[in-house]
Amino acid sequence: MEKRIAIIGGGIVGATAAYYLSTLPGSEQTKVTLFDDGTGQATTAAAGIISPWLSKRRNQRWYRLAKAGADLFPELIHDAQLGTDVYQQTGTIVTREVPTDLETLFDLAQERRHDAATMGTVTTLNAAEVQAKVPLLSRAQPGVFITGGARVDGAALVSGLLAKATQKNLTIRRERVSLDAQGQVLTSLGARQFDRVIIAAGAWLKELVAPLGINAAVRPQKGQLIELAVKDYPLNENMPVVMPEGERDFVPFGHGKLIVGATHEDDGKFNLAADPAVTADLLGSAQRLMADVTADNITGVRVGTRAYTADFAPFFGPIPDQEKFLVASGLGSSGLTTGPQVGRLLAGSALYGGTPDWSEYELPLTTYLTSSAE
Template sequence: MQKRIAIIGGGIVGATAAYYLSQLPGGQNVKVTLFDDGVGQATSAAAGIISPWLSKRRNQQWYRLAKAGADLYPELIHDAKLGTDVYQQTGTIVTRSDDSDLEALFALAQERRQDAATMGDVSALSATEVQAKVPLLTTSHPGVFISGGARVDGAALVAGLLKQATSQNLTIRRERVTLDNQGNVVTSVGLKQFDRVIVAAGAWVKELLAPLGVLADVRPQKGQLIELAVKDFESQERMPVVMPEGERDFIPFGHGKLLVGATHDDEGKFDLKATPEVTADLLGSAQRLMSGLTAESVTATRVGTRAYTRDFAPFFGPVPEHEAILVASGLGSSGLTTGVQIGRLLAGSALYGGTPDWSDYEKPLTTYLATSAE
């Protein structure tokens, strides 16, 4: 008898979980249905930087999770047969204007490199050397270069993973669904029962879990970035991503496309309209790094809704007192880094059951989930 698994949310966690449910041993005995209405998804609006090693977050559980995600990417991209238009280890550069700050950053990189082979080579660069690696830049500070850092296109990654999964055991339903108080999925054609349900709907997790009497510590945050048409250097597809001090991230893609962003707007919440003032701010940041850009250089804007918890850490796993329901949320702006590892872990749990110990990666779920009676 086939095991039936539902996934609510087709972003980075849901898509990765669907992919692994189609690839893990036993996947041939599973029927997976993914529900997503495609509205507001943070992943599809995002262009991510996979370079967690220089983060100064004190949360070591988050760092181990992010490091595991970065380690997983090369294997995932290879196995899913995705190309460099989706993910590429171009390297990342983090700049600093103060010499002592730069030295401290370089020392941190060397320390982290000892147990993070995926980082690749680490080197300190002068401002001139930074510009030589990223010819688009006309202004720069010195920086630290990490050869293993990468860029990823969220929308292309999700599309590629779901395409692989649909060729195996996945059906995609483009609709918004809810849960009832028994954990059944309420669809446009009535209730649907599943053996396991993975709720990976980002900032919408709070309303999805409410019928179960579960209160989730999740809040929405609006994020916006811009695409710019720039000179198409021959080396642009391999240009490192730049994380410039005091400016927005600078993400070169091939064929004359540059992405800049993203912003963090707590007041915007679920608003998916591009804000002209934010577009101007993003363009201004790009102009301080690269001359010759004008408003006409902006070819598109992307807007999505991230999910955050009060301590900015993600949570994932079986919902207490509702073990058939797995949940993930709170990934914030590092979702493309941590989401692939979370999706893989949830897929294994949904397929094989058991009581996994993920304490290396997160606090207890009761930190973020409470019952209505509490």
């Protein structure tokens, strides 16, 4: 019998889940409907750095998940036949001013490289070598260069994955929906029942699961970044991403497009307005790396809403005692990296059922989801 699956939310988690639900064995007997109106989507706003290996975070579950996500990217991009405009391993350079800090970072990179093939090779570069790799910079610092680090265009990734899935079993509905206490999806065309519902609604999870009697401990955070039109280096379309110490990230996207960001504004919550003072501050960050850039170079400001949990860790899986519903949220500032792995796992669980053991990646869901009756 045909299985009907709904996905609420079409960011990186929902789009990757939709893609795998159209390709995994068993998908032939599945009909998938994705609901998303795109408001505030973090994925479309994101800068797009995939380079989790030198993170200072001590949470090993998060690291395993982020590493698995970074490993999955090349395979996903290949299988979905997406191009270098979507994802490219340009390499990432993490800079440090103090020589001993640079050595410590290099040692960590060497240690992590042993079980992280996607990292590629690791070298230290002096300031002149960094400058040569990223000619846009006018003030370079020495850094650790990781060849497997990548940049991804979140919006292009989502639209590429969804386009593939719609060729098979996916229908997309551009609308905001809600759930009722019976677990029906309330759409503009009326209430609809599904066999499984994947709620990949990012920062909006809390309001969606409230009618199910669930309290989700997730909070929103506003993030802004600026897009700049800068000198085009036709022979250097794959400039590495630069992650400077104590500064905003510097993400050259080729064809003269540069992204600088991002902010982390807890007070901003769901506010999607671009703030001129923040734009000026982000421009200041850009100017500290690239002296000749001015406000005239700014071509756009992107604003998105990240979802955070109290321990900054993502969570995902079937809701305990309500397994028809699968959730994902709390992907925070690294959701482009972890998102594809989360979406793939959720797709498998929605198709095949069972009780997945994902304890290598996350704490039990009851850490983040509680009954609102309690």
